Amino acid sequence: MIFVLLIFLLTSSCVHAQADREEPIVKWTTWALLQALPSPVFFEDNGNGNHGTEFGFEWQVTPLSFTFNPNKYLNHFSAFHIKPVKRFSGSAELFFTPQFATGSFDNAKLQRYMYNAGARVIFPLAQGGEYLSFSLGAGYYSQKNEFNSKVDGIMYEAGLYSGFGMLGLKFVYKENAISKYNVGIYLKYY
């Protein structure tokens, strides 16, 4: 909802209550709060011949980003705080995605906390990537089952982004897992 509101604010030229000068405390506090906003995700929940889905949340953390073609005033590298244009115009980034399922995995018998980590590459598709971009990535997933044993392996993902690269649809496939698929909304402001 916040992202939808942001988009309408973007299309507005009527907002007159803006900060006059840069306020680093305000900037970094609001940025940190926005990073705490989770992205909704659906997890596959398969096991013992039963099929189901679990709803949950994940957080988009980008420890490092490399922009392929920044303008001469910008650096190739960014850490955590990523200017949208540096991302959607073409970049490679490391990601860390902690995840939490709101319900229990009754079929897969997995614990509710898990994470993915890896790297993805983002390519612009329309209007320099600002209107549409896509990503491909791969990495490592880690979960635990009800006996506290690790369930881990290789994961692959694909994403499609609009809204200045800040709103997307992400699809994840986990190799060798019983519950292989996740589909979620990607939300990240800077």
Place this chain on the structure above:
Amino acid sequence: MVFQEIAGNTPTIFDSPEEVTNKIQSPVLDNARLAVLWIGHSSCLIQMDVKQILADPVLTPTIGILSKRVVEPGIEIDNIPKLDLISITHSHIDHLSIGSIEELLPKNNGVPLVFPDGLESFLPGYDFNYIKMNNSNGYADENPIADSVIVNGITVYTVTAKHWGGRYGLDGFLWGDHSYTSYIYQYNGLTVFFGGDTGYDSLSFIKIGERFNIDLALIPIGPCEECEGMGNKRHAYPEGAIKIFLDLNAKVLMPIHYGVFQFRLADVNDPLYKFEELIKLYNIEVKSQILKIGEQKTFIFR
């Protein structure tokens, strides 16, 4: 306010933009010293003798994905000549259109593109000759002339704008991004003021007028609904635009920044209707030149 925005924009989402008939195909004029082709909103193709300047180019069917044009651009992108300068006043979606500058690139590889400090954060690394100009952190020091540079023989000054920066919402509203400016272009004895998007200020424009002998001032008159009064500190309404013009002591005023993108529930031409009333009241009808979208006007002949 947000819901008012949605309601105001709803009709345009499903409508095709109004067609501009008889678009000019060859905008380079041999007999003009100073001419402007109004592409719509703040986008202007300015000819100063042999130089072609494109200011705030927005040529895409939409801005910010959802906001559609009410009227199509006043020129086909293929008919825009090879440029000598592209200038962008600020980072808002109705002034900086990444899709538009991307489309301009094939014909304008290496062309100087000037912008105010901070706007580099919103620009992909296209093969223009990007030139960042100082804007005194958003004209914080009250000095109305912040910087100058000579590109392709054109002298460009960054001068006061009263506006705000950012592009993605909070970066402008809360974080205080200051990537905005107005410009003065000078070439071969000609001087043009390009306001882009600014509010009125009672000191700065007088000082600019004292410093420059301005032949033509392109000044924003919107957006506004009722359009009564001078405007607010970020946007001049028609009366504020006229005051800017009078303070600049310019020879000719051409209103911009209206007619293309929906603002709340207002008619896109509400600022123009008020402007037409006020120029009679201020007795500046002969100094005011209102162009239709796609129209080209020669202000000084050779």
